[in-house]
Amino acid sequence: MENILLEARNITKRFPGVVALSNVSLSVVRGEIHGLCGENGAGKSTLIKILSGIYPHGTYEGTILFQGKEFAPAGVRDAENLGISTIFQELTLFRKLTVAENLFVGNWPQRNGVVDWKTLQTETKKVLTEIGLDIDPRIRVEDLGIGHQQLIEISKAIRKKSQLLILDEPTSALSENEIETLFAILRQMKQRGVTCIYISHKLEEILRISDTITVLRDGQCIATKNASTLSHAELIYMMVGRELKDIFPRVKQTREEPVLQIENWTVFQNSTRLRKLVDNVRLAVHRGEILGMAGLMGAGRTELAESLFGLHQGLCSGVMKVEGRLVSFRRPSEAIREGLTYLPEDRKRHGLVLQMKVSENITLASLKLIFRLLINRKTEEDSAARSIERFRIKTPGQRTIVNNLSGGNQQKVVIGKWLLTKPKVLILDEVTRGVDVGAKYEIYKIINELVQNGVAVVMISSELPELIGICNRIVVMHEGRLKGEFVGDQVSQEQIMACAMSRD
Amino acid sequence: MVASRSRRRDIRSYTMILALLVIWLVMFILTKGTFVTPRNLSNLFVQMSIVGVLATGMVLIIISGNIDLSVGSLLGMLGGFAAILQVAYHLDTVTTLLLTLLLGVVVGVIQGSIISYLRVPAFIVTLGGLLAFRGVLLAVTNGRTISPVNESFRIIGQEYLPKMPGLILACAIAALLLVLELIRLQKNHRADESGNARSIVPFGKALLFPAVVIAFTLVMNNYKGVPIPVIIMLGTIAVFSFIANRSVFGRSIYAIGGNKDAAVYSGIRVNPIIFGIFILQGALCAVGGAILTARLNAGTVSAGQNLELDVIAAAVIGGASLAGGVGTVPGAMLGALVMASLNNGLSILDVESFWQYILKGIILVAAVYIDVINTDKK
Numbered sequence: 001m002e003n004i005l006l007e008a009r010n011i012t013k014r015f016p017g018v019v020a021l022s023n024v025s026l027s028v029v030r031g032e033i034h035g036l037c038g039e040n041g042a043g044k045s046t047l048i049k050i051l052s053g054i055y056p057h058g059t060y061e062g063t064i065l066f067q068g069k070e071f072a073p074a075g076v077r078d079a080e081n082l083g084i085s086t087i088f089q090e091l092t093l094f095r096k097l098t099v100a101e102n103l104f105v106g107n108w109p110q111r112n113g114v115v116d117w118k119t120l121q122t123e124t125k126k127v128l129t130e131i132g133l134d135i136d137p138r139i140r141v142e143d144l145g146i147g148h149q150q151l152i153e154i155s156k157a158i159r160k161k162s163q164l165l166i167l168d169e170p171t172s173a174l175s176e177n178e179i180e181t182l183f184a185i186l187r188q189m190k191q192r193g194v195t196c197i198y199i200s201h202k203l204e205e206i207l208r209i210s211d212t213i214t215v216l217r218d219g220q221c222i223a224t225k226n227a228s229t230l231s232h233a234e235l236i237y238m239m240v241g242r243e244l245k246d247i248f249p250r251v252k253q254t255r256e257e258p259v260l261q262i263e264n265w266t267v268f269q270n271s272t273r274l275r276k277l278v279d280n281v282r283l284a285v286h287r288g289e290i291l292g293m294a295g296l297m298g299a300g301r302t303e304l305a306e307s308l309f310g311l312h313q314g315l316c317s318g319v320m321k322v323e324g325r326l327v328s329f330r331r332p333s334e335a336i337r338e339g340l341t342y343l344p345e346d347r348k349r350h351g352l353v354l355q356m357k358v359s360e361n362i363t364l365a366s367l368k369l370i371f372r373l374l375i376n377r378k379t380e381e382d383s384a385a386r387s388i389e390r391f392r393i394k395t396p397g398q399r400t401i402v403n404n405l406s407g408g409n410q411q412k413v414v415i416g417k418w419l420l421t422k423p424k425v426l427i428l429d430e431v432t433r434g435v436d437v438g439a440k441y442e443i444y445k446i447i448n449e450l451v452q453n454g455v456a457v458v459m460i461s462s463e464l465p466e467l468i469g470i471c472n473r474i475v476v477m478h479e480g481r482l483k484g485e486f487v488g489d490q491v492s493q494e495q496i497m498a499c500a501m502s503r504d
Numbered sequence: 505m506v507a508s509r510s511r512r513r514d515i516r517s518y519t520m521i522l523a524l525l526v527i528w529l530v531m532f533i534l535t536k537g538t539f540v541t542p543r544n545l546s547n548l549f550v551q552m553s554i555v556g557v558l559a560t561g562m563v564l565i566i567i568s569g570n571i572d573l574s575v576g577s578l579l580g581m582l583g584g585f586a587a588i589l590q591v592a593y594h595l596d597t598v599t600t601l602l603l604t605l606l607l608g609v610v611v612g613v614i615q616g617s618i619i620s621y622l623r624v625p626a627f628i629v630t631l632g633g634l635l636a637f638r639g640v641l642l643a644v645t646n647g648r649t650i651s652p653v654n655e656s657f658r659i660i661g662q663e664y665l666p667k668m669p670g671l672i673l674a675c676a677i678a679a680l681l682l683v684l685e686l687i688r689l690q691k692n693h694r695a696d697e698s699g700n701a702r703s704i705v706p707f708g709k710a711l712l713f714p715a716v717v718i719a720f721t722l723v724m725n726n727y728k729g730v731p732i733p734v735i736i737m738l739g740t741i742a743v744f745s746f747i748a749n750r751s752v753f754g755r756s757i758y759a760i761g762g763n764k765d766a767a768v769y770s771g772i773r774v775n776p777i778i779f780g781i782f783i784l785q786g787a788l789c790a791v792g793g794a795i796l797t798a799r800l801n802a803g804t805v806s807a808g809q810n811l812e813l814d815v816i817a818a819a820v821i822g823g824a825s826l827a828g829g830v831g832t833v834p835g836a837m838l839g840a841l842v843m844a845s846l847n848n849g850l851s852i853l854d855v856e857s858f859w860q861y862i863l864k865g866i867i868l869v870a871a872v873y874i875d876v877i878n879t880d881k882k
Contacts, residue, residue, distance in 0.1 A: 311769075333771040342769070350769045353762035355829050364759060365770040367752045375750050417770070 005030040005195045006051070006071075006084075006164060011062035013046050013055065020046040021060070024221045026214055028164070028195060033186060035210030035227065036199045039239055039462065042216040044199050048168055051197075052086035053079030067163070085157035086166040091149055095142035099152055100124040102141055103159055127159045131185055147178030154185065158194070165189070166197045171205060183209055201296045203235055203501050215239055233494075236501075240464065240493045248469025249444050250489070258284040258324075259456045260308075260340065260425045265318035267300075267307045267480075273315075277303040279480035281318075285425060285456045290447060292471030292488070293460040295500050300480040301460045302345055305427045309342040310335045323424070336365060339424030343414055343431055345460075351414040354403040358395050359384035361402050361413050366420045387416035392442055408439030415446065426450065427458040432466060444470055464493040476500050519874055520821065520838045523867075527842065531849035538852055542726035549724075550799075552844030553733035554579075555811070557792045559818040559836040560744035561785040564754075566819050568781055569761040569828030570619065570626035574633030575789055576811035580804075581637040582608050583793030587650040587803025590657060597656040605790045611637075612786025613779075620778040634812065642805060651802030660736070661798025664729035674721035674730075678714035685710035733795045740788065745833040753777065761828030817864060818843060821871040842867065 006028040013021040021043045028034045038044050049055045051064070057072035064071040066082060073079040079086075093102050100120050101108070109119040124137035133151055141149060150170060157165050171179050186196060186209060200206050206213060207227055214224040215238040222238050260283075267278035278300045285291050293301050307316045310329030320327055322338050329335040335342070344350035352361050362384045363370065370379060384398040391412045395405055402413055411431065418426065428447070432440045447457055447470065461467050467474050472488040476499040484499040531539040538544055558575050565572045586604045589595045595603070615633055619626045665673075689710060724730040748754040756777050759767040768774060797803050821839030824831025843864055850860050 309769075331771075331773065332769060333773050336771040344769055349763070350765045353759050353766050353829070355762045356758065360755065360758075364755075364766075364772075367755060367772070371752050373752055375752060375755060377750075421771075 003029055004065075005067060007065045008047075008051070009063050009065075011047065011050060011060055011064070013050065013060040020219055021050075022219045024062075024216065024219070026221065027224070028197060029212070030195055031190060031193050032211040033190060033196045033198055033209055035206040035213040036197055036216065037201070037203070037206055037213065037235065037239060038216035039464075042239070043219040044216055045168070046219075047216070048086060048166055048197075048199065051079070052076060052084060052166060080160065080162075083161075083163035084166065085160055085162035085164070087150075087153050087157060087168065087170060089169045091153050093141045093149055093153060093156075096140060098138050098140055099128075099135055099144075100137035102152060103127060103137075103156055105156070127155055131155055131158060132181075132188065133185075147174045147181075150174065151178070151181065151185070154182070158189065162194065164195045164197065166199075168199045169201065170198070171200065171202060179205070201501070203232060207232065207235070233498075236494050236497050240497050248466065249441070249448055250470065256287040256454075259287045259322065260285040261319075261321045261324075262308070263319045265304070265307070265320070266316065267303050267312050268315045268317075271315070276480050277312075278307065281477075281480075281482050283475065283482065285458055287424075287454050287456050288451050289473060290451055290457045290459055290471045290488075292467035292474035293458060293477060294462075294464065294467055294474055294496050295477035295483075297462070298479075299477040299500065301477050302429055303480075304477070305342050305429055305458070305460060306344075308335070308340065308427065333368075336369075336421055336423075339422070340427070341365070341418045341421055341423040341425070342427045343418055343429055345429040345433070347411055347414050351417075352402050352410060354401070356402060357399045358388070358393070358402050358405070358413055359398040362387050362398075362416045362420060365417050369421060383420060387413075387420065391416050391446060408435040411435050411443070412439065415443065419446075419450070423455060425456045425458065427460070429460045430462065431459070432461070432463065440466075464496055467496070468493065478502065517823070517835060517838065520823075520835070520842060520871070523871075524838065524842050524845065527845050527849070531845065531852070535849065535852045539849055542723050544848065544852070546724055546727040546731060548844055548848045549734045549737075550731045551848060552840050553731070553737040554792045554795055555814050555818055555844065556737040556837055556840045557740050557795070558785075558788055558811070558815045559822070559840050560740045560833050561781070561788040562815045563819045563822070563824050563831045563833055563836040564744065564748060564757055564781050565626070565785060566816070566824040566826060567748075567761045567828060567831045568757045568778060569764065570778065570781075571816070571826065572615075572626065572630045572782070572785055573812050574615065574630040574637060575785065575792075575815055576808040576813075577634045577637035577641070578608070578611060578786065578789040578808075579793040579796065579811060580806070580808035581641040581793070582611075582790045583797040583807050584641045584645050584650060584803035584805070586657075586794050586797050587653055588644060590653045591650050591803075597654050600654075600657065601794060604794055605787055608786040608788075608790030608793075609783055610786070611789075612783035615786070616779040616782030619782060620775040638809075641807075645803065645805055647805055649802050649804050651800075653797060653801055653803075657794075658798050658801060659732060661733055661795050661800075663732050664724075665732065665735060667725045667729045670725060670730045671721055674717050678717045681717065682710060682714045685713070733799070736791065736795060740791065741833055741837055748833050753780065757781065758829060761830075763829070814840075814843060814864075817868045821868060823875070825875075839871075 004027055006026070008024065008026040011021050011024045012019070024043065024047060026047070036044055036047070046055070050060055053073035053076040056074050066084070071082065073082065094105065103124050104120060109116040109123065121137050128135055128137065133155065135144070135148060135152070141152065144152065154165070154167070154170075170182060174182065189196065198206065198210060207230065210227045212224060213227050213230060213235070215222040215235065217239060263282050265278060265281040265283070266276055269275040269277050281304060295301050303312065306312055308320065308329075310331045313330050322340060327338055329338070329340075332342075348354065353364065359380055363380050367375070370383065381398065387393070388395060388398060393405075393412045393416065394409050402410060405413065415431070432443055435443065447459070451457055459467065459471060468489060468491060470488075474486045474488060474491060474496065475482055476484040476486070476496060478500055483502065486496065528539070558579065562572060562575065582604050585607055586600050589600045589603060615629055618624050618629050721730060748757070756767065756772045759770070759772055760774055760777060764774065793808070796807055800807070818839035819831060819836040820826065821842055822832065822835030822837065824836065846863055846867070847860050850863070
């Protein structure tokens, strides 16, 4: 049909150990704004990477037709040349270059091999005016706010006369006004016949701007429906509703005295103190409990955890008490000493020194605690051996380089590292992300063991079944604020999702 | 896939040892045997001692992800300082050494704090140091050579360990090494289930080091004895090897260089450690400067010029990566020995000095290239 710009049929993409997309089909009509939603890990990013050429033809199964012809790009350049432009969350602008230089990057107007600056400026001004952006082409990109930077990124795609524009979470860093500007631009482009795929967590936005919406869940396409026929609740149900296939070991959790308390806790984005990442949070974590923390990406959960750990030094305000004592951590080593530990979200970047051995990583956070000045080989070997046994870390030996372990086992090494510090409060940030089912179960068992021994565990997670299955209390964060609190096994996924996305 | 630090180190060590043996063989043939005479070997090790001393500290700096371009100028400045103290102020050797060491530490404190606390990149700070310290040296010496130094001071650079005591010491060290190795093997053997075919090789290795120690001493004694600068170098190797492998400080350095974020998240305090490394480097430059001044019997204006390049090359040839997180002290020694052997051999052959530069450059690039290939293969 002439009307269908892009048709993807039976797309399947596998990674070692996991199927990211399973038989997904997508049909995008020319000139429409097609919304794509799903939870974290549903497969949206993977699908987009296939469409944008990052996963080139041959790395996935299925066929894609673009403008009626087979779409088989060898890379991003190919996809772009065919008319598909993708705007990712991480911008690809050159911060030290000007708007004009960025807009025409790689395609600067030339005269005899020399850049024709005059034409560059006038052409840029033309493009910007067409879109309705009043920005001086001579400004350096880094001097623009993030919102404008995103709009410049979009202008790049428009300049290239792309047929299909794919936007991945475009409003995550935008203010209200900037979002309106973006929507106006999108509608304008629609009038000019440009098609758009719009990916977002923010349901109100997707419902507002899209003509059609496709929902992905667990790598499968659940449904594609006309946006005007969908309600908020229906959308949530499609995104989230699934049978609880995983089994979650649950232990009786007692709620004893609070071991960590924060009040009026605010974290600013930077020293200008204009934007708050965490807004006036009041929270108490008790000995022997697993406190779940739900929320969308960007809700502020990680920032909250990092700030408690001493990482956003100078940008926090509020009161923090550990075991009733007033504390203020200027750096992680101080937090560790008081018994507060944080297992970072990105275990490769923040949790492990990949070139070091398993044993060296396990003792990394306890060097001062156990050894003081000199490292006793025997003690290190024993500690490592005990951790490997306790957490059933699958490794050829403790001297194996940790980079060679699987994701799940790497995660266990990180857990082992932190537990060696004998924490009172353990904050886990997406601890089972990228971990296979078997290892997940073992991690849950470890967590249960900990709380039975009196440790307080805070579990930040985007996997709602996990939170419901294990935690005895779940709090929900939304745009930096604590939005709701639920009792663990008496709440449904829809309730949590609704709270995480609400704007009241 | 990231190759294991120890696997890479092993391959690199074997390659470098092989390269060393090849160079020695070639030199032996070309110089008709002069190269391996005790006299020449003694000179060889003395010639490498200053680079060796400085390389032990440089390796730690490189592992931490930084660089120090000022070592040559600092060494020259401190050496000149030591000369002035003796010639102009008639201070005795011990006082001179202490004051020189103190100055080295002070400079280390200054550079270290600018780098870690003021967050100016190490490349820039030490580049500034390279220029500034040379300038200070020119200023305080008025452009003149300062000499002669105390007789007792000269011992540091020119004298040798008396032969008998030297041999006894060597035997004692050899025995100690043997005992330690045997204990370690016992422990591993117990933990290791399969071990029959393997047990021969480790025993061979255990005998290797003590044998080398005794052989080395015997060769040195064949000339005049073990040179004092070499003893100093071996001492710094031992100390810094120990620091790198067995101290919390050393482990933290590897962590910071390997993944700074992970180190911070694990509660390692980066600033004091970087600060500390540069202080150590300052002290080492003092030691090196003293050795050089003692050898030349003078503080010269050009002392240590371009030395930083040799020191960095030694560390890198020995396995350190400028990206940080990798490198060993013994490796740096090997690198220094490779380059010193080259220098020494070419001198004997009376080859024009520009060949030394060209060959050093080639070996440096070749050594890192070998490393790159090995990493890619895994």
